[in-house]
Every structure is written in C-alpha cells, then in structure tokens.
Amino acid sequence: MTGVITATEPSWIAPFSGLSPRCFWKLVTALRREGADAVGRGRPWSLPLEDRVLLVAAYWRVLIVDGTLVPTRDHEVAEQSKNYRYSTNHQIVIDADSRLVVAVGRPLPGNRNDCKAWELSGAKDAVGRTTVIADGGYRGTGLVIPHRREPGQTELPAWKEEHNAAHRKVRARVEHAFARMKGWKILRDCRLKGDGVHYAMLGVARLHNLALTG
Numbered sequence: 001m002t003g004v005i006t007a008t009e010p011s012w013i014a015p016f017s018g019l020s021p022r023c024f025w026k027l028v029t030a031l032r033r034e035g036a037d038a039v040g041r042g043r044p045w046s047l048p049l050e051d052r053v054l055l056v057a058a059y060w061r062v063l064i065v066d067g068t069l070v071p072t073r074d075h076e077v078a079e080q081s082k083n084y085r086y087s088t089n090h091q092i093v094i095d096a097d098s099r100l101v102v103a104v105g106r107p108l109p110g111n112r113n114d115c116k117a118w119e120l121s122g123a124k125d126a127v128g129r130t131t132v133i134a135d136g137g138y139r140g141t142g143l144v145i146p147h148r149r150e151p152g153q154t155e156l157p158a159w160k161e162e163h164n165a166a167h168r169k170v171r172a173r174v175e176h177a178f179a180r181m182k183g184w185k186i187l188r189d190c191r192l193k194g195d196g197v198h199y200a201m202l203g204v205a206r207l208h209n210l211a212l213t214g
Contacts, residue, residue: 007050014213017057018097028053062096063132064174065123065143067114070201074193081110089114090201091123093132094177096170100212101177101205103127107198114138133171181208
C-alpha cells in the first residue's frame with residue numbers, strides 16, 4: 001500500500017478509522033453541515049474533507065499489539081521458544097474498536113522476546129505514532145503498558161489498579177483475535193518453508209478481517 005490513505009477506497013475506512021463506512025460518512029456529513037469544509041483564509045486544504053477526517057480518525061484511534069508463536073517446521077527460520085517447540089514470533093497489531101488486524105510484522109525466531117520483536121519485525125514502523133497498548137513484556141518500548149510495582153512497594157495505589165483493570169479488559173481483544181486466527185490449522189502447525197509462514201499469517205489476517213466485516 002503506497003501513498004496517502006483515502007476515503008474513496010471504502011475497504012480502507014474500517015481498518016484505519018475503526019468506524020463502519022456508514023458511521024464514517026454520517027460523521028463527514030455532520031462535520032460538513034457544521035461548516036468544517038468552508039473555505040477560509042490562508043492556504044487551502046490539499047485534501048478533501050473526507051480524507052482529512054479519515055487521517056484524523058486514524059491518528060486518534062487506539063491499537064493493541066501482542067506477539068503470538070506459530071509452530072514452524074522450517075528450523076532455518078524458527079527457534080525453540082518457551083513452549084519448547086520450534087516456532088516463529090509474529091507481532092500482530094489490531095484496532096481496539098473493530099478488532100481488525102491492521103499490521104503484521106515479519107516473523108522472527110520464536111526465542112526473541114516481544115520487546116525486541118516489536119521493533120525488528122517492522123510492526124513499530126507500520127503504526128507510526130498511533131497510540132498502542134501492550135502487555136508488560138513491552139517495557140521500555142514507549143507503548144502503553146500496565147503499571148508495575150516499584151522496588152519495595154507491596155501494592156499499587158487504587159487508581160493504578162483501576163487503570164490496570166481497564167487495560168486488561170481492552171488488551172484481551174488481541175487475545176480473542178489470536179484465538180480466531182488460530183482456528184486456521186496452518187497457524188497451529190506451519191509446514192511451509194522460508195517466507196511461507198509470513199505469507200500464511202498475512203493470508204489468515206485477511207481472512208480474519210473478512211470474517212469480521214462479513
């Protein structure tokens with residue numbers, strides 16, 4: 001995908017904005033009615049209103065990232081992971097609202113931790129500056145992760161516990177996405193060689209999105 005995202009391509013609206021096309025166009029209509037598209041002083045906008053709305057929605061949305069292990073028969077691209085099987089680590093990013101997969105990182109050996117895989121897989125570059133939440137395994141990455149107790153601290157303040165509870169509730173959506181995607185047998189035991197496991201993950205991500213959007 002190259003160039004600027006555009007609302008003229010209906011299939012891009014849900015993955016980038018988290019809104020259904022119907023809701024998105026209702027929003028554009030409401031903004032236009034309130035004068036958001038009026039010509040003012042200074043340099044005119046180079047993009048139409050609907051594309052500007054899509055870009056702002058994409059910037060404001062929240063994404064969730066997590067890594068999942070895919071048992072892989074090709075030991076040249078896999079390593080023994082915490083489950084003692086030869087696996088590849090895949091960084092998957094979903095939209096917190098729509099649960100659609102919006103980015104799939106390149107697979108790394110299964111013994112790579114998520115903190116490193118987030119950057120090395122290309123997932124970090126794919127999402128830019130969009131707000132992304134993750135579990136505690138992504139400490140030091142700049143992502144939004146749960147609060148942790150400091151040395152000598154026996155328990156977290158109540159407000160931090162509340163934040164963590166809300167964080168867990170939202171982050172669980174990526175686990176639900178993994179459960180759906182692992183319904184395809186190829187992600188439970190991939191026998192493809194080389195880049196095959198990457199293309200398998202891309203294909204399953206597309207099928208997952210199609211199943212959600214119907």
